[in-house]
Amino acid sequence: MRIGLVASVGEMIDSFFVEIIEEWRNAGNTVLTATGPDLPVKVQDGVTLIPGITRRPSTKNFQAKSQLRGWVAQNNIDIVVTNAATGSLLVRAAGLTVPVVYFCHGLHWQSHTKLSAIPWVTAERWALRRTAGILTLNSDDDQWFRTHTTKPVHRLRQGIGLDLTNYEQTPMPAHDNGILKLVWIGELTPRKRPVDAVRTIANLHTMGIDAELDLLGAGDLSPKVAAVIDQLGLNDKVRLQGLQPVTEYFAKSHALIHTATWEGLPRVGLESVAIGRAMLAYDTKGTRDIPGVILSPQESPDSLAGTIATWVNNGLQPPAVPREHLSYQSAAKQILEFLDHTESA
Structure with a gap:
């Protein structure tokens, strides 16, 4: 053909x-x-x-x-x-x-x-x-x-x-010190809603969960995101990392969080699952179809923080998805x- x-x-x-x-x-x-x-x-x-x-x-x-x-x-x-x-x-x-x-x-x-x-x-x-x-x-x-x-x-x-040779499954980092390490990956744009990710971390702290977040990506909202981080007093907990190779950050994180308004099928979610990290996200078009995704019932930082807290209390379970399907x-x-x-x- x-x-x-x-x-x-x-x-x-x-x-x-x-x-x-x-x-x-x-x-x-x-x-x-x-x-x-x-x-x-x-x-x-x-x-x-x-x-x-x-x-x-x-x-x-x-x-x-x-x-x-x-x-x-x-x-x-x-x-x-x-x-x-x-x-x-x-x-x-x-x-x-x-x-x-x-x-x-x-x-x-x-x-x-x-x-x-x-x-x-x-x-x-x-x-x-x-x-x-x-x-x-x-x-x-x-x-x-x-x-x-x-x-x-x-x-x-x-x-x-995915080319699975580029996304080797790695052991989950220890959670002995009580610090929950999360990563968010995407363009810093209104559709991706990075500010919601920052506010989710603030809500987790209010709930008594010591969480850190690395934001990977670039875009027009970068100054606004930096301002919100400062406003919420999260400069030592939330880091704007710019464009970076994702596998390094997946390896040292417990999970990926995702806040987009809609997606086709977010590749970053597949990458997260392949490496053995859970994806916790808003229940929106495209995102809801990632294998093994854990969905927040409402599109709000409060709701997503609650979903993350439940996942933590249940033992930070990794996704149960056969890698070969990816x-x-x-x-x-x-x-x-x-x-x-x-x-x-």
């Missing part, structure tokens, strides 16, 4: 598909990649840069139809896989002569009934008429697609998987079987 993979930016191929592509090629398939020119692909040789594909809507998009059709024809592609909101809409709008599978990393709304979601919902419902199949990562998106199309839908319950090899096999079925339909 000759598979065409199209992403809005090269960063997506680098971050999500390198191992998947290798598995497909090892299985005897030809894989060709294409991306917009905004962020060139770093590690994939032979990628085609298509000027009409952009991360956000642009006048350049008018060129995409002819460019995509030419790329498919010149490379004799059998089936196209596309992801990301803008890129996938452009691919499906191009009227290609081969099946197009939409790999949905996360629909761009938490609730399809909100006014702000209407443009996205309208565009996606239109694009479904030109979609041969859909791959999803979470239960909310999966249900939405199954409600709005009769086309085949397959949910990857462990996402695109591998990229498993994900690559599932996707390939879905593509083969869709291409031959």
Whole structure:
């Protein structure tokens, strides 16, 4: 099978598909990649840069139809896989002569009934008429697609998987000194709600639990987060670490906490589970589908602190998830079987 993979930016191929592509090629398939020119692909040789594909809507998009059709024809592609909101809409709008599978990393709304979601919902419902199949990562998106199309839908319950050699399971740190060590990982943005993570630590201290938190990531909210840490008197308990390798911090932490408004399927949660650390999080789209996640009933620092306290009192249990289910090899096999079925339909 000759598979065409199209992403809005090269960063997506680098971050999500390198191992998947290798598995497909090892299985005897030809894989060709294409991306917009905004962020060139770093590690994939032979990628085609298509000027009409952009991360956000642009006048350049008018060129995409002819460019995509030419790329498919010149490379004799059998089936196209596309992801990301803008890129996938452009691919499906191009009227290609081969099946197009939409790999949905996360629909761009938490609730399809909100006014702000209407443009996205309208565009996606239109694009479904030109979609041969859909791959999803979470239960909310999966249900939405199954409600709005009769086309085949397959949910990857462990996402695109991990290279487990990079996430060796490590022993839980001792808790003898009574200090609970937590880590939060993500962009410091409103959607990720890092301030809630800081307030959760303050609530744990109020409850008599001596907790420390390392925040890994960068973003526009960094000054605000620093100000809240100072305001709550947590400078010796909460540390803004910036962008750091995650495995080191998982190894010295007891658990990951997560406070996002919504996710596709947070990779950091899979990493946490693979290393043997529990994930304690708000019950939100995407996050609720991480294997073994412990959910807070309300989206508030008070509620999350209570959930963490219960987990501590129950003995800091690690997640009981078979590691092999988290591998990229498993994900690559599932996707390939879905593509083969869709291409031959």
